[in-house]
Amino acid sequence: METLVAIVIGILFTIGTYLILSNQMLRIILGLSILSHAVNLMIITMGGLKQGGPPLLAENTTRFTDPVPQALILTAIVINFAVTAFLLVLSYRTYKMHGTDNMDELRGNRHG
Amino acid sequence: MDKIIILPVILPLIAGLVFILLRSYIKVQRILSVVTLVAVMITSIFMMVHINQHGILTMQLGNWQAPFGIGIVADMFSTLLVLTTSIVAICCVIFAFKTIEKEREEHYFYALFLFLISGVIGSFLTGDLFNLYVFFEVLLLASYVLVTLGGKKVQLREAMKYVIINILSSILFLVGIAYMYSITGTLSFAHISVRIAEAGQDGFITTVAILFLLVFAVKAGLFLFYWLPGSYSVPPTAVSAVFAALLTKVGIYAIIRMFTLIFYHEPEITHVFIGVLAALTMILGGIGAIGYWEIEKILTYNVVIGTGFILAGLAAFTHNGLLGATYYLIHDMIIKALIFLIGGVIVYLTGTNNLKEMSGLIRTHPYLGWMFFIAALSLIGIPPLSGFIGKVFITRGTFEADLFWLGIIGLLASLLILYSIMKVFMNAFWGETLLSEEEEYGSTKGVMVAISILTFITIALGIGPEFIQPYVDTAVEALMNPQLYIDAVFGGNDIP
Numbered sequence: 001m002e003t004l005v006a007i008v009i010g011i012l013f014t015i016g017t018y019l020i021l022s023n024q025m026l027r028i029i030l031g032l033s034i035l036s037h038a039v040n041l042m043i044i045t046m047g048g049l050k051q052g053g054p055p056l057l058a059e060n061t062t063r064f065t066d067p068v069p070q071a072l073i074l075t076a077i078v079i080n081f082a083v084t085a086f087l088l089v090l091s092y093r094t095y096k097m098h099g100t101d102n103m104d105e106l107r108g109n110r111h112g
Numbered sequence: 113m114d115k116i117i118i119l120p121v122i123l124p125l126i127a128g129l130v131f132i133l134l135r136s137y138i139k140v141q142r143i144l145s146v147v148t149l150v151a152v153m154i155t156s157i158f159m160m161v162h163i164n165q166h167g168i169l170t171m172q173l174g175n176w177q178a179p180f181g182i183g184i185v186a187d188m189f190s191t192l193l194v195l196t197t198s199i200v201a202i203c204c205v206i207f208a209f210k211t212i213e214k215e216r217e218e219h220y221f222y223a224l225f226l227f228l229i230s231g232v233i234g235s236f237l238t239g240d241l242f243n244l245y246v247f248f249e250v251l252l253l254a255s256y257v258l259v260t261l262g263g264k265k266v267q268l269r270e271a272m273k274y275v276i277i278n279i280l281s282s283i284l285f286l287v288g289i290a291y292m293y294s295i296t297g298t299l300s301f302a303h304i305s306v307r308i309a310e311a312g313q314d315g316f317i318t319t320v321a322i323l324f325l326l327v328f329a330v331k332a333g334l335f336l337f338y339w340l341p342g343s344y345s346v347p348p349t350a351v352s353a354v355f356a357a358l359l360t361k362v363g364i365y366a367i368i369r370m371f372t373l374i375f376y377h378e379p380e381i382t383h384v385f386i387g388v389l390a391a392l393t394m395i396l397g398g399i400g401a402i403g404y405w406e407i408e409k410i411l412t413y414n415v416v417i418g419t420g421f422i423l424a425g426l427a428a429f430t431h432n433g434l435l436g437a438t439y440y441l442i443h444d445m446i447i448k449a450l451i452f453l454i455g456g457v458i459v460y461l462t463g464t465n466n467l468k469e470m471s472g473l474i475r476t477h478p479y480l481g482w483m484f485f486i487a488a489l490s491l492i493g494i495p496p497l498s499g500f501i502g503k504v505f506i507t508r509g510t511f512e513a514d515l516f517w518l519g520i521i522g523l524l525a526s527l528l529i530l531y532s533i534m535k536v537f538m539n540a541f542w543g544e545t546l547l548s549e550e551e552e553y554g555s556t557k558g559v560m561v562a563i564s565i566l567t568f569i570t571i572a573l574g575i576g577p578e579f580i581q582p583y584v585d586t587a588v589e590a591l592m593n594p595q596l597y598i599d600a601v602f603g604g605n606d607i608p
Binding site for chain 2: 020025028032035036039040042043045046047068069072075076079082083086087090091093094097098103106108
């Protein structure tokens with residue numbers, strides 16, 4: 001199971017990296033989004049994927065899921081949600097002001 | 113007594129939340145923000161005295177025993193930085209009273225400012241890797257809004273780059289956290305340190321260490337600083353001064369914390385790598401600083417050189433090197449705020465940021481001119497000002513560690529700073545006076561208070577380093593001896 005998820009994470013990272021390297025604003029944002037999903041998957045895989053156990057520590061249980069990674073990605077998802085929302089608004093505004101969504105044209109120069 | 117260490121984090125946070133409700137009462141916001149920051153300063157002074165007498169302060173939230181709960185740890189190194197942060201923040205907020213437009217004030221400027229300070233102080237005080245990430249995000253989100261607030265074309269363009277690069281580094285930070293958790297099964301700094309010391313720092317852990325180094329290098333502007341000059345020069349002066357003084361320092365703090373407490377077993381790989389990056393940073397920053405004619409660009413490249421120089425002290429990894437890094441870090445926070453504020457006033461007075469178009473300000477503004485001169489000397493590291501002592505110890509540390517090339521590059525970088533900053537002084541202050549006082553685009557009324565306080569501090573730190581010397585000694589002792597930190601966190605309990 002872990003191997004399969006690791007391969008999925010690898011594919012997601014590949015897609016995300018490819019999208020970030022393009023010069024269209026929206027593609028970059030989507031790329032960042034996909035990368036952060038890949039990271040969330042990775043955190044939960046690093047805690048160990050187990051089936052059929054609740055993430056609780058009662059005494060004398062032998063089967064349980066590690067609750068810490070779940071708490072971590074919950075926080076990471078919320079933060080990512082806020083940051084992505086901000087980035088989308090910012091990019092829309094930048095597009096409106098500059099009249100372009102091409103990152104090459106937003107490079108800026110000495111006098112810009 | 114232990115519980116007061118949470119105050120520096122939550123006081124600005126609560127004040128910021130209240131400010132959102134008090135949106136139209138700008139006077140109340142101004143007074144309350146200064147009161148809050150002074151309260152933080154007083155608390156941190158109390159903490160410093162307490163730590164010097166009784167050792168490192170820790171607090172476990174919800175009384176969960178370490179390493180299970182969320183820990184806040186205030187050792188002397190963090191507390192010194194918290195104190196400096198509060199002083200810089202007070203000066204910048206006073207400066208903002210006169211220089212920030214009403215429109216920005218009404219759009220939650222003070223609330224965002226205090227959220228930023230809360231995030232910075234939280235990053236200094238947290239004892240947990242994941243909370244470091246959370247506090248980074250708190251300060252970054254506040255800084256994203258502060259960069260864009262005002263919505264000018266150039267601001268939006270630079271903010272796009274700033275936000276994207278920082279999101280990317282946050283993603284890599286989470287990757288590092290995931291690896292760290294799978295290797296050690298814990299996220300508390302002290303516990304990670306114990307586990308790695310037990311198991312040994314093998315190749316895989318060293319790789320993760322380098323990943324963390326790259327993440328923090330983006331935040332600190334160590335070698336990966338290409339986003340920095342643009343985004344630090346577009347917001348208003350009070351904001352860019354805070355950014356220059358505090359934001360990169362959070363990254364530097366994180367690097368120093370990680371590589372003295374956790375990854376200290378393989379210094380010939382990790383610390384030499386830091387040294388190489390620091391040397392490249394100083395050279396490239398120096399080239400940037402002498403190459404531009406815009407004041408903001410020159411000053412932002414000086415921030416980059418400062419980062420490289422502080423981390424040269426860490427790369428040496430000797431007692432003297434870290435002593436110098438601590439002194440220089442405190443000095444750098446003060447002096448970068450000061451020089452950015454003065455630079456902002458110059459632009460404000462002349463209405464241009466191009467050095468070729470200004471001249472002779474010293475005749476109309478002698479105090480401003482001489483304070484800039486003092487700040488410039490302090491930045492270069494001329495005695496008896498605050499930059500000198502840090503520079504001496506860092507250089508000595510690098511020589512002791514046989515990293516002669518690093519020490520020599522550090523000294524050469526000082527020459528580049530000298531050239532770049534004297535270029536500003538000669539062009540802006542000397543020469544023919546072009547503008548009479550009536551023709552100027554602004555006045556210095558009300559902004560001199562903040563500049564004078566910071567100038568006074570840089571002189572005082574230079575003449576009387578004995579005042580903070582016992583505290584810096586304690587800080588470096590704890591940095592060189594991770595066991596002190598670990599014992600303080602676990603407080604005699606069994607380490608699982």
